[in-house]
């Protein structure tokens with residue numbers, strides 16, 4: 001019997017690591033998602049030396065280092081802070097949750113440079129200690145549009161391209177404030193401070209913007225921030241390219257290349273080697289993304305084939321049709337204390353059984369918390385007391401069609417379905 005998933009309400013940071021089944025885990029939050037090859041090697045070497053060498057890329061585009069001890073977590077943090085990759089102030093480091101669309105200035109079709117705007121917001125946070133008390137999951141998103149927009153990702157405050165201006169949205173709202181890039185950080189600051197003031201007035205203060213919007217209405221929040229909001233004009237969600245493989249830009253000699261991480265994980269040795277590859281073929285930069293992929297930039301398209309071979313030799317994904325991209329699995333047991341099943345090991349075993357149909361997606365979750373994937377999948381398996389509940393074409397929140405299955409039984413079911421499709 002395993003404990004129900006723990007709802008912790010906080011996120012681990014570099015300076016507040018969280019205990020897990022395989023030790024303590026800490027997060028490195030690269031500013032604007034940019035990591036130089038030198039920084040990537042430093043993170044990889046420190047993760048291997050002080051942790052167990054497993055590095056996960058989170059849905060907020062942060063690097064999560066696993067297998068630390070309370071003592072080694074401190075040594076790890078000192079290395080990361082010493083390299084200028086994090087703040088030494090624990091409160092600021094916890095509040096520094098700014099996600100930017102990953103290609104930034106390299107994409108000529110982007111509406112604005114998301115990296116500059118994200119760094120302006122980070123600088124604003126440094127100078128505004130009152131905002132260091134924002135709830136730990138409170139996140140600001142900067143989407144510059146272009147070939148890899150963050151259109152399907154939400155956050156508490158979102159900056160997106162608008163018609164002739166930048167638009168600032170609140171999660172759960174339908175209105176936007178319009179502003180120029182130069183006043184963007186001040187607009188975000190006004191809205192974050194308004195969130196704090198209005199939340200504090202309530203007996204049960206909301207911890208996220210969506211909850212405050214539901215409680216008081218978005219007009220009240222914009223008004224508290226001294227902003228005029230207009231209805232957001234309906235627009236189609238832009239379709240981004242695949243984040244895996246070669247990513248070309250209009251009229252640009254240089255390209256980017258997306259490297260998929262199976263199950264969102266990269267080992268320290270592979271990260272070190274990928275940093276070397278980024279220098280061999282490109283401009284020596286890596287970008288983190290929320291899509292279980294790292295991007296390399298400044299590459300010649302002619303090198304894509306050789307680069308793919310080198311990437312795949314590391315066990316990473318270079319082909320956008322790779323079926324592993326359709327498989328989601330959290331760490332499961334024994335790494336997570338809430339799990340009773342080896343979600344990742346079982347997912348790897350079951351992957352072969354669904355490989356026949358490339359469009360099939362599989363989500364194996366160690367428990368109902370569903371950390372690896374919030375959406376639906378062709379097949380969702382949710383661990384419970386050492387077995388799995390099975391949901392077809394739904395998410396972990398949906399009613400299972402079969403319960404209490406062993407992984408052997410699931411494999412047999414998949415094999416027989418595959419046989420029927422032939």
Ligand code: SF4
Pocket residue numbers: 005006330331332333336337338339340343365366367368369370371372
């Ligand atoms: S979904 Fe997986 S990682 Fe998340 S709490 Fe449950 S077992 Fe742990």
